[in-house]
Amino acid sequence: MPTVAEAEVTVPARLTAQDKIDLKRVEDYLKSLSTLKSRFLQTSSNGRIASGKLFMSRPGKLRFEYDPPASILMISDGIFLIYIDKDLDQVTHVFLKSTPVNFLVRENIRMDGDITVTKIERSPGLLRLTIRDTDEPEKGSITLIFADKPLALRKWTVIDARNIRTNITLTGLETGMKLDPKLFQHGP
Numbered sequence: 001m002p003t004v005a006e007a008e009v010t011v012p013a014r015l016t017a018q019d020k021i022d023l024k025r026v027e028d029y030l031k032s033l034s035t036l037k038s039r040f041l042q043t044s045s046n047g048r049i050a051s052g053k054l055f056m057s058r059p060g061k062l063r064f065e066y067d068p069p070a071s072i073l074m075i076s077d078g079i080f081l082i083y084i085d086k087d088l089d090q091v092t093h094v095f096l097k098s099t100p101v102n103f104l105v106r107e108n109i110r111m112d113g114d115i116t117v118t119k120i121e122r123s124p125g126l127l128r129l130t131i132r133d134t135d136e137p138e139k140g141s142i143t144l145i146f147a148d149k150p151l152a153l154r155k156w157t158v159i160d161a162r163n164i165r166t167n168i169t170l171t172g173l174e175t176g177m178k179l180d181p182k183l184f185q186h187g188p
Helices: 004-008 017-032
Strands: 035-044 049-057 061-066 072-077 080-085 090-095 115-123 126-133 140-147 152-160 165-175
Touching (some): 017 115
Antiparallel strands (some): 035 049, 072 080, 080 090, 115 126, 126 140, 140 152, 152 165
């Protein structure tokens, strides 16, 4: 029996006229996010809960600073997503392009081509959009959840290649500020 991730693979959503309008709105909104900072709450289907601060600078840069007792720092330098476990003194590099979160920080955000929109859902005040890599759907999916009118990113859910679901909920989101480039560097 296929997993949830395999069942969705890259079947594109059938887009209505309203869907196309909303996709353009999302595209324009995400392109306008040059920098972002926010608190986040992370919950995972494997039972883990964490919180911290998120910093983003497009293109390519992310930083997740986890609050204690977590001893984790994740940094994207534009090429790698670097996972740092301070307790274990362990550093893992994964190509950013091989992760679903790459979509949020890529230079050219488009809702077609190498991205397939698999689902669009609306509920009062919310817009949900699920996307996958067109050529490598096995990398997982990301569902972006926006408050609507005005459009604002509030949450995303990643289902990774191992079928682990991770929810990131944003609070106190600020955009358009200058961020220190050192936030996105790893090393001495």
